[in-house]
Structures are given as C-alpha cells and as structure tokens.
Amino acid sequence: MNLKPTDSELEILNILWEKGPCTVRDVHEVLEKNKEAGYTTTLKLMQIMHEKGLLTRDAKAKSHIYTSNISQEKTQGQLVKRMIDNVFNGSASQLVMQALGHHKPNAEELDEIKKYLERIEQAGKQENQ
C-alpha cells in the first residue's frame, strides 16, 4: 500500500496506535484536548480514512469501532523514506545528523543508537571479508 496520510489523518492514526480500537467519540475526545474541532469533522475524517483503507471498522456495536489498518512502523518507515528522498537528497545520515542536532537524546537513547550503529558496522565488516 502506498501511503501518504495527511497531517489530520496522522493525528487520528497516532491516537489509534496508542489506544487501540476506538469509537469516533473516543478519538474525538483526545483530539479536543489539543485543538478546536467539531464532532462531525472527526467522524467524516474517519469515514474517509475507512474508505481509503487506512482504518477498518466494526459496525456490530451501537457505535462503530475503528482500528488502524496500517502498522505504525511501516508508516513511519515510509514517511522517513519519503523525507530522505525529498528533503535530504537520499542521504539518510544527513537526516540522522539533523535529528540528533535538534533534539539531544538522553543517555539511554544514546546507548541504544550506539548499539545499533555497532551492529551495522559489524555487518559491514563481515561483508568486506
């Protein structure tokens, strides 16, 4: 699936990824904390997302229950890939540097990243033997 969720759609996906299956009301209440929005606006958005295949829904209950139909990881991956291509001319490491420069990771995150790098490095050496 070739995905390009809009900003509004992403807001909804984030809620569903975090909270799991939700009614429109559930989602709407979370959205309302951060911004003005009419209930039917949220409803319509989720209906459209359903049409697009971004969400599945269970209509058995009195209120329909929506679930994200795309994985958070895959979506993140595709958006990152798009950004590398469109904004960083294909250079993933440039993106990495920008991300690190802007938002310093804490010690724990640093460790995680370093381990990840070492694994990549080891794999690279293997290939060159």
Add this chain to the structure above:
Amino acid sequence: MNLKPTDSELEILNILWEKGPCTVRDVHEVLEKNKEAGYTTTLKLMQIMHEKGLLTRDAKAKSHIYTSNISQEKTQGQLVKRMIDNVFNGSASQLVMQALGHHKPNAEELDEIKKYLERIEQAGKQENQ
C-alpha cells in the same frame, strides 16, 4: 518564519539550493527530467512561492532570477522537528533508528555519526558534573 513547503515547492527549493539562483526556465528544465510539467505551471508555482516569501527574485534581467529565501539547513530542521512531533511522538532517537534501519550508511557516514554521538555524550557528561 513558520514554514511548511509543499512537495512541489520542495522540489523547486531543492533545485535552487543545489544550483543557486535560477530562472524559471532553468528550474523547469530540471523538473522536466523527472516528470511531465507545463512551463507555466512551474512559473506559477515560483510566483506563488515568491508571494509567500519563500523565494526572492531579481527582475532586472530580461528573465527574472529567483533565489531561495530560506536556508536548506533551517528548512530541513523544521521538517525534521515536525516529523519527530507528528510521527514519532517527540522521540528523535526513534526517528534516527528508523532512518538507519532503512538506509545503511557507509563507513564514512558511520564515522561521522559516531563522532557526532560522542560529542553529544561528552556534552551530556559535562552537564552532570
């Protein structure tokens, strides 16, 4: 300046960042390599970008010469920040991992990233003394 260039605008900005000041024709010829597009479409886009303040232009020459009015670094930074907030729930390191996972950096890039990380780490230790 609060920036949110669209995909089309980003294509044009990328060209201007790489080639420096350009006429509409210059930009259009590069765009044409990768996609179908009418000349007046490119013209209109660049005019709108000029209105928005994304581009400056010199109308002295027979053909106007456009220049990006926003820095590549700053724009990249803002887009990365937006992605961290909207897609990775504020976690820069998650974005980093995704980026590294998708596009393995070569040895040189790896070195660069590791040095960067070490600098961050040292700075962090200083703070805790």
Add this chain to the structure above:
DNA sequence: ACAAACCTACGAATATTTTCGTAAATGCAA
C-alpha cells in the same frame, strides 16, 4: 520592421483536504 521565440501576469479549472450543517436512524430513560 517583421515574425518567431520567449517571458510574465493572471484568471480559472481541477483536485485535495478540512470543516460543518442537516437529516435520518438508533438507543435510552421517564
């Protein structure tokens, strides 16, 4: 000077996203 080529400005059509009002259906409580 004349025509061909090129450039800008501008309006408008098209597409997409976001928002909301209204009507119909459903569930619930008195």
Add this chain to the structure above:
DNA sequence: TTGCATTTACGAAAATATTCGTAGGTTTGT
C-alpha cells in the same frame, strides 16, 4: 410510547494546492 441524546450518512462550503490556457509585453534574428 414519547421525547431526548447519540450516532451515522451525506452533501456541500471553505481552504489549499496544482495545473494550464491565454493575453500581452520583450527580445532576437533576418
């Protein structure tokens, strides 16, 4: 059952992005 609250479906307005045609001006070559 009757009325109120909630939900869905749907159409359409509003906002934004993209595309292109046409008119009018400038430059260039002959």
